[in-house]
Amino acid sequence: GESVGLHLPTLSVQEGDNSIINCAYSNSASDYFIWYKQESGKGPQFIIDIRSNMDKRQGQRVTVLLNKTVKHLSLQIAATQPGDSAVYFCAEIRARLGGYNKLIFGAGTRLAVHP
């Protein structure tokens, strides 16, 4: 069935390097995507979002890129810090005919930042 998933389950980076977390989605009708960060023992926290009519959106140290041609989403974190260590989820909004939009999450990828 249709799903949102991630290429890499674990990503290890050195402190100060840039991180890139990837996500593939299969529903070409999805028009909104979100990245969440989840630290151990906590609920997911919103990082950044992007609409399907955009290719790129930047936040503070984070950039989300959307490639609709290949249905690929990525989260770039600049100058990765130990506090960035967490599990990152991409999620898509799937519009439901006659109903409300639902947020569907991918499986998640763990980012480990090493000093």
Next chain:
Amino acid sequence: NAGVTQTPKFQVLKTGQSMTLQCAQDMNHEYMSWYRQDPGMGLRLIHYSVGAGITDQGEVPNGYNVSRSTTEDFPLRLLSAAPSQTSVYFCASRLTGTGLYEQYFGPGTRLTVT
């Protein structure tokens, strides 16, 4: 604001027991939802509500009931607990309206069914 609060933080149930997971938010959000999180599965939507008196099913609703009598509260009931319901449960809320998709999550309830 306390944001989204959930109780209890941890719970152990025996198979067949019932219980209610509590969720409350003080942000006047219309939309509230329940997710379960299992290893390697991400978060899956159980039930959601777009306002008091209105609820609907998500991806994995079987074995769970919800009600929304007030804007603030959205309890999740397990009718007859099964080991397959061992999971971490998250409640979330957000405003409704075009473009308003940022959800705020509670700290979670870790449930073990033996």
